Amino acid sequence: MSFGKIAVDWEERINLDRMRRERVERAKTACKKHGLEAALLLHNDNVRYVGGGDGVHMWHGVSGYRYALFFTEGETVLYEAGMRKNYMERALPWCKVEYAIPIMPYLATSTPEGVYEKQLEKFANQIKASLKEHKLSKEVLGIDTNSPAVINALKKVGIETSLKCSKAMMEARKIKTKDEVECLRMAAGIAEAIFSEFKKVIKPGVTEMQLRAIATYTAYMAGADWASAPDINSGPHTSQGMTIQCSDRAIRPGDLIAAALCNISYNGYKTCYYRTFSCGRPTEAQKDAYKKALDLLYSAINAIKPGATTKDIAEKWPRAQDMGSAKRPNEDAAVLMQWGHGIGLGLYETPVISRIWSLDFPEKLEPGMTIALETLWPTEEKSYEYPYGQAVRIEEMLHVTETGVEILSKWPVDEITVCEI
Template identity: 40%
Template structure:
């Protein structure tokens, strides 16, 4: 018997008379967690790139649409320095929590599209400015943790004697346990998906294209308060067993199984990942019901195995071995039979799968938020379910209340 997490008592807007998500507290607690990890690891400075990393550390949004348009020096002991993209840079008064003296204009080479010489020239300036800031803080010679930097950046820093190492694991370490406000953001984005699921449910019908459900779901997500960036892949009939995420214009036919994923939409950056399975114009037959029951039992067993102090190995054993499907290798079900931490990024620790968890278990902690997904079926006929859960003292609690116990019947013709 699974438990549900307590629902929010408020919606996505701001309200003066009701304490909601406290964005200032969220920013402070996240930065504090990251600084603690840095101190524990003896790392004085991080050079951060990628939306999720920078948002976690500083509270800046995800609108750097190309690599290199925004980057940030984040210190264990000092205020961060931001190199900001044109336009955004002029709007820095929107972020009063960042000090005026800590803004810089970004240097970006758009992946080298400007040619070899211009790239080198720009990268040299990028590295020189980083080196100067490190020198100013007395950090010359300290190793610099970096995330999501390209090879050109790392090379340019190296030429100035800056020794870098991949620090994504430090970010993951800080982020794997969510603060109360982060958990509430994840509850909000889960509630927002209810609008999309219901719109899709109402609209599923013979003759629609798979990708039409994508469009309907996207619009509903935005209207209900999600940020852009997400996708709503849907697949029908013979495409329901083996997943390929390029959506098509396949026409939904009466009797089809249809499954879909609402994924990577954020609320204040916190992402959602949920699957549901529908059937078009008829009730599922016994075989389909049995498949879905196996799927549900598997999901429930995994979720019940998730509790503080238990490990990903305890949960992973409820995924079927890849050999069940005739596969020689766990990579053949990679990201298909998986539990993944979720937050500002779609894949955060912990990770549950047979590929890694048995040999390299990770320990569940209170405050982990995860998405658990799997499928059952046979070639030509598949059913899928993905749940999101938060780990509490009492174990894992489900976040989404959208029905999950049966294949959802939609688009019935006649009665």
């Protein structure tokens, strides 16, 4: 990271006001490109992107508790859950804040028949009134989520919708501003504080769950605003990728530990950052597997430059049938094993890179994109305790620049991180 996390008057750090303004301008430009003058944003990441603040963490994604109307001309209207509305009026002076009509999807099955339909009717009339106020009642309304229930409710009150809004928001978000990239550097730095603690505490008897607890505590102490259950896999749990999220399995000598720090967030910007540790010195087979995974990762990274495509990356990875003991019958069956994706306010943003589709449907890489690339390779050492062997996993966070690529993640990657016993 370049600077500290607190605001100071003696050094240019992350300029949050500039970041908000530049994100709004990018969203306006993208919506105009797609012929949209107004957009209904239901996904929390999109709401946050245009200045609508953050929802509580149980409201991530499309919650139905809060949403926003975004205009290419005029002030964004945030519709906030009733209990938070007064607070958000003071917290977000750049938005108009109104009460949201609760339209949580679970109302369709968890309440008596007719409740959800009635809520959607009230919601649709609320949106119609706001569009009329902005003299846009006859215009097509962009919507960022393919929700048939919401789209049909709006149609019933005469509002035509377009899913081009979803594409527009992804186009806006795929190129990061200077301050967004700095937020991702900060998030990566927090992840590295966690890896440092892992190197100190990994030893026989420590459980995957204990490492998760240490990771969560360290993340918040290092300045994270959210730490979503880091995934820790050890020994036989590594052998087929990320077998499970985490368990009470105790680490033993000879184990590999795949640490996946996903969704460690700084100011909303997420990590996806993996490293492999060993309990004791690794075997030659473990070193060989790590070298293979590292070569696959960096051959893909070295293909990144403006004008290159996602096909150029995916071509560096082996066919699903050629992945040793981790092989799969086809590319669909190997999903997530050699993988890439955009990263920002969302854990998965555009582009999403896989041999499943990137070879036939390539996307152009552009300066300002931030992506994460991850690789896996099996050790081929099988035993009674490790019937499928073990596997290594590595991931880097990257920033596409005008001349190539900046690696945002800095934890040493040349070899397995050894935890001596």
